[in-house]
Amino acid sequence: MDPLSSRLMMFLIVFALFGITNVSSLQNLKQVYALVKWKSSLENSVSLSSWSIPPLSYNSSTNVLSCSWFGVSCHSDGTINKLNLSASGLKGTLHKFSFSSFPNLTSLDLSINKFFGHIPHEIGQLPNLVYMDLSDNRFSKEIPPEIGNLSSLVALSLARNNISGHIPPSIGNLMSLLLLQLFNNRLSGYLPNNMFEGGKIQNISMSNNAFIGPIPKSIGNCSDLIRVRFDGNLLIGDISESFGLHPKLNFVNLAMNSFQGELTDKWGKFKELETLIVSQNKITGIIPRELGDSVMLHHIDFSSNMLVGNIPKELGNLKAMLKLYLSNNQLSGPIPKELGSLTQILDLDLSNNKLNGSIPATLAYCRTLVSLVLSHNDLDHEVPPEILKLTQLTKLDVSHNSLVGGISSQFQNLRSIEVLNLSHNHLSGTIPSVFVGMRSLTFADVSYNYLEGRIPKCNAFPNASMLEGNKGLCGDIVGFKRCTMSIKHKHVSLKAVLDEENEAMRLDWSKRLNIIKGVADALSYMHHDCSPPIVHRDLSSKNILLDADYEAHVSDFGTAKFLKLDSSNWSELAGTYGYIAPEFAYTMRVTEKCDVYSFGVLTLEVIKGQHPHDLISVLLSPFSEKVDSMDLMDHRTAPLSLQTKKILESVIMVAIECLQTIPERRPTMYQVSTRLSALGLPMITSSSNTRQETFSH
Numbered sequence: 001m002d003p004l005s006s007r008l009m010m011f012l013i014v015f016a017l018f019g020i021t022n023v024s025s026l027q028n029l030k031q032v033y034a035l036v037k038w039k040s041s042l043e044n045s046v047s048l049s050s051w052s053i054p055p056l057s058y059n060s061s062t063n064v065l066s067c068s069w070f071g072v073s074c075h076s077d078g079t080i081n082k083l084n085l086s087a088s089g090l091k092g093t094l095h096k097f098s099f100s101s102f103p104n105l106t107s108l109d110l111s112i113n114k115f116f117g118h119i120p121h122e123i124g125q126l127p128n129l130v131y132m133d134l135s136d137n138r139f140s141k142e143i144p145p146e147i148g149n150l151s152s153l154v155a156l157s158l159a160r161n162n163i164s165g166h167i168p169p170s171i172g173n174l175m176s177l178l179l180l181q182l183f184n185n186r187l188s189g190y191l192p193n194n195m196f197e198g199g200k201i202q203n204i205s206m207s208n209n210a211f212i213g214p215i216p217k218s219i220g221n222c223s224d225l226i227r228v229r230f231d232g233n234l235l236i237g238d239i240s241e242s243f244g245l246h247p248k249l250n251f252v253n254l255a256m257n258s259f260q261g262e263l264t265d266k267w268g269k270f271k272e273l274e275t276l277i278v279s280q281n282k283i284t285g286i287i288p289r290e291l292g293d294s295v296m297l298h299h300i301d302f303s304s305n306m307l308v309g310n311i312p313k314e315l316g317n318l319k320a321m322l323k324l325y326l327s328n329n330q331l332s333g334p335i336p337k338e339l340g341s342l343t344q345i346l347d348l349d350l351s352n353n354k355l356n357g358s359i360p361a362t363l364a365y366c367r368t369l370v371s372l373v374l375s376h377n378d379l380d381h382e383v384p385p386e387i388l389k390l391t392q393l394t395k396l397d398v399s400h401n402s403l404v405g406g407i408s409s410q411f412q413n414l415r416s417i418e419v420l421n422l423s424h425n426h427l428s429g430t431i432p433s434v435f436v437g438m439r440s441l442t443f444a445d446v447s448y449n450y451l452e453g454r455i456p457k458c459n460a461f462p463n464a465s466m467l468e469g470n471k472g473l474c475g476d477i478v479g480f481k482r483c484t485m486s487i488k489h490k491h492v493s494l495k496a497v498l499d500e501e502n503e504a505m506r507l508d509w510s511k512r513l514n515i516i517k518g519v520a521d522a523l524s525y526m527h528h529d530c531s532p533p534i535v536h537r538d539l540s541s542k543n544i545l546l547d548a549d550y551e552a553h554v555s556d557f558g559t560a561k562f563l564k565l566d567s568s569n570w571s572e573l574a575g576t577y578g579y580i581a582p583e584f585a586y587t588m589r590v591t592e593k594c595d596v597y598s599f600g601v602l603t604l605e606v607i608k609g610q611h612p613h614d615l616i617s618v619l620l621s622p623f624s625e626k627v628d629s630m631d632l633m634d635h636r637t638a639p640l641s642l643q644t645k646k647i648l649e650s651v652i653m654v655a656i657e658c659l660q661t662i663p664e665r666r667p668t669m670y671q672v673s674t675r676l677s678a679l680g681l682p683m684i685t686s687s688s689n690t691r692q693e694t695f696s697h
């Protein structure tokens with residue numbers, strides 16, 4: 001007799017001596033013995049230290065002893081009815097577990113341990129078991145057919161083990177089953193036809209196995225169905241025939257199988273449906289517009305199928321939508337502007353389809369968008385400036401389309417953007433220097449467009465691969481020419497244009513604001529992105545050259561200096577009378593702030609059409625009467641809209657700050673450039689049409 005058995009024998013003798021003949025006490029004693037015996041077979045049972053028979057004493061009162069043991073619960077008569085050893089660090093097998101000692105066990109939870117080996121056939125000897133959770137262990141081999149003997153079972157989870165083989169058809173005997181979780185195992189074969197015949201099942205998860213064949217038809221009669229997961233198997237069959245009427249259906253994931261057939265209007269009839277994932281199958285046909293009736297839907301994933309036709313505008317009714325993935329299909333036509341009604345959406349992926357037309361500006365109403373992926377389609381027109389107000393956006397991918405226009409400095413309004421992919425489009429113009437200030441930006445892919453000009457010094461361009469295939473970019477990046485500050489002699493000076501009546505008339509407000517912005521960006525670049533910084537020292541309307549598109553080019557760097565940050569000091573006078581900062585006369589020191597002053601003068605000059613002269617001191621004087629802003633504006637150009645007038649007034653305010661007598665009170669050119677961008681000034685492109693359009697927004 002082993003020591004344990006002899007201890008038990010001693011107990012029995014004690015019981016006999018004291019006349020304890022109560023049946024349940026004896027049952028309890030048998031169970032105590034069974035548990036301790038099983039414990040001694042485990043490789044790790046540290047958490048079961050309470051599972052021990054105390055030294056023999058005449059005072060022993062064993063019949064409630066085991067009920068206080070770790071993980072053990074008893075019926076009122078003292079027999080064990082629940083065993084919960086979940087997450088107890090146990091390691092071992094069930095081979096020594098005496099199932100027959102626990103005929104009244106209703107609940108067995110051994111989840112989240114390191115149990116291994118097969119599930120014993122004796123498991124069928126628990127006729128009262130209602131709840132069995134063996135998930136998150138390392139059980140292997142097959143599911144014993146005796147599982148079908150557990151006729152009271154309501155919840156069965158064998159998920160996250162290493163169980164293989166087929167599901168025994170006896171599982172169809174479990175008529176009370178509400179929950180069945182077999183996900184993440186190595187099960188294979190057909191799903192038994194009768195497996196849902198109980199008809200009560202609510203939640204099924206068979207994900208990530210290797211099941212073949214169709215979903216059993218018996219699922220169609222399960223009217224209480226809530227959650228269904230068959231994803232990650234090898235299932236086939238017509239998806240339109242796989243379900244019936246399930247008014248409580250809430251979650252369906254059929255992804256990564258080989259389901260075929262079409263999505264029918266049936267899916268619009270499940271009023272509680274929140275999640276519908278059928279990605280990576282072979283589903284054909286159109287997206288039924290009735291889907292828009294399933295108003296609880298908040299996660300749709302139809303990606304990687306063979307869907308055709310338009311995206312129904314009715315999807316805009318799904319106001320609860322958080323994630324909508326339709327990528328990798330053959331959807332065509334426009335992106336419905338109604339998607340702008342999805343005001344809670346986080347992720348929208350329509351990539352790899354055949355969508356055409358423009359990106360709807362209404363997407364700007366999707367304020368919560370975090371990721372917007374429209375790549376690999378046939379979208380044209382510009383990136384609508386409205387969507388550049390999506391401040392939560394971390395990823396914007398519109399690559400591989402036919403988008404035109406420039407990259408507006410309004411991209412800086414994408415305050416959270418991390419990945420910006422504009423590659424493989426027809427974008428032209430320059431990359432705005434505001435990219436430098438976009439802190440969150442980690443990757444900006446602008447490759448394969450028609451961009452030219454200076455590459456802003458910005459970490460978002462780690463190497464040439466994100467810039468290659470453009471028209472004429474330059475900068476300090478391996479694979480690109482260094483930029484030269486070219487003086488374009490054939491261009492005409494801003495002064496000449498302003499002095500000439502007809503030319504000045506043609507220089508409308510949009511063009512003038514573009515010039516101001518262009519000069520501000522150029523100076524910001526010279527001051528803040530060049531190392532060492534460059535101070536121009538002689539900014540005037542004579543030194544701003546305009547090209548055929550009225551694009552401003554800062555020229556004449558004859559007097560420009562590299563600014564040594566420690567001793568910014570030159571004794572010789574430079575600059576043009578009327579643009580020189582007042583402090584220069586007495587300090588003879590040149591700083592960036594001298595350029596800021598000149599920029600202030602120049603700005604007023606562009607708006608007024610002539611040098612502001614004495615107006616400067618009037619504007620700066622705290623005692624002067626209020627100057628009518630109309631007196632500061634050129635009357636030769638077309639009449640102002642109210643909106644343009646407001647913008648011009650804001651620009652004048654910036655100019656006045658640049659003209660402050662005390663240099664420290666002037667903003668930096670970076671601040672000026674940023675503030676001008678924030679006003680919604682026109683973007684800098686080589687197409688004046690584009691510019692005007694943008695400005696009107």
Ligand SMILES: *[C@@H]1O[C@H](CO)[C@@H](O)[C@H](O)[C@H]1NC(C)=O
Binds near residue numbers: 059
């Ligand atoms: C016997 O057990 C009871 C209850 O557990 C306790 O109060 C008592 O002190 C014990 N007597 C002896 C002799 O150990």
Ligand SMILES: *[C@@H]1O[C@H](CO)[C@@H](O)[C@H](O)[C@H]1NC(C)=O
Binds near residue numbers: 024027077
């Ligand atoms: C099972 O439960 C019944 C009723 O409570 C009880 O009489 C019987 O002793 C229990 N059997 C075991 C082995 O626990």
Ligand SMILES: *[C@@H]1O[C@H](CO)[C@@H](O)[C@H](O)[C@H]1NC(C)=O
Binds near residue numbers: 107131
């Ligand atoms: C088992 O105990 C854990 C906590 O230790 C609990 O989360 C779990 O719900 C219990 N299982 C059952 C079937 O009561």
Ligand SMILES: *[C@@H]1O[C@H](CO)[C@@H](O)[C@H](O)[C@H]1NC(C)=O
Binds near residue numbers: 145148149
């Ligand atoms: C238990 O299950 C086995 C295998 O399915 C079956 O042969 C047997 O008849 C069942 N026993 C009872 C009592 O239902």
Ligand SMILES: *[C@@H]1O[C@H](CO)[C@@H](O)[C@H](O)[C@H]1NC(C)=O
Binds near residue numbers: 162164
């Ligand atoms: C799963 O079981 C197989 C045998 O059925 C075994 O070879 C394999 O090592 C097991 N995997 C794990 C992770 O336990």
Ligand SMILES: *[C@@H]1O[C@H](CO)[C@@H](O)[C@H](O)[C@H]1NC(C)=O
Binds near residue numbers: 155178179
């Ligand atoms: C089925 O899932 C739903 C939703 O998660 C849950 O509320 C319900 O309790 C589950 N049913 C069972 C039997 O576990």
Ligand SMILES: *[C@@H]1O[C@H](CO)[C@@H](O)[C@H](O)[C@H]1NC(C)=O
Binds near residue numbers: 217218
């Ligand atoms: C569904 O239930 C009806 C009525 O109980 C029955 O006639 C039919 O055979 C069942 N269908 C399936 C597929 O189990």
Ligand SMILES: *[C@@H]1O[C@H](CO)[C@@H](O)[C@H](O)[C@H]1NC(C)=O
Binds near residue numbers: 332333334356357358
């Ligand atoms: C989009 O493509 C379809 C053909 O698939 C064509 O009929 C339609 O005119 C196109 N729409 C636009 C805006 O290009």
Ligand SMILES: *[C@@H]1O[C@H](CO)[C@@H](O)[C@H](O)[C@H]1NC(C)=O
Binds near residue numbers: 375400419421444
């Ligand atoms: C941008 O998109 C293109 C094509 O869609 C892709 O090849 C490239 O890797 C993407 N770039 C980044 C930075 O993600």
Ligand SMILES: *[C@@H]1O[C@H](CO)[C@@H](O)[C@H](O)[C@H]1NC(C)=O
Binds near residue numbers: 464465
């Ligand atoms: C460019 O940088 C990206 C991101 O760091 C990297 O994935 C890619 O391999 C690099 N390409 C080359 C040609 O170095």
Ligand SMILES: *[C@@H]1O[C@H](CO)[C@@H](O)[C@H](O)[C@H]1NC(C)=O
Binds near residue numbers: 567568569570571
């Ligand atoms: C500026 O230069 C002048 C003449 O070269 C020199 O006397 C003066 O100390 C310098 N000032 C600074 C701040 O370097």
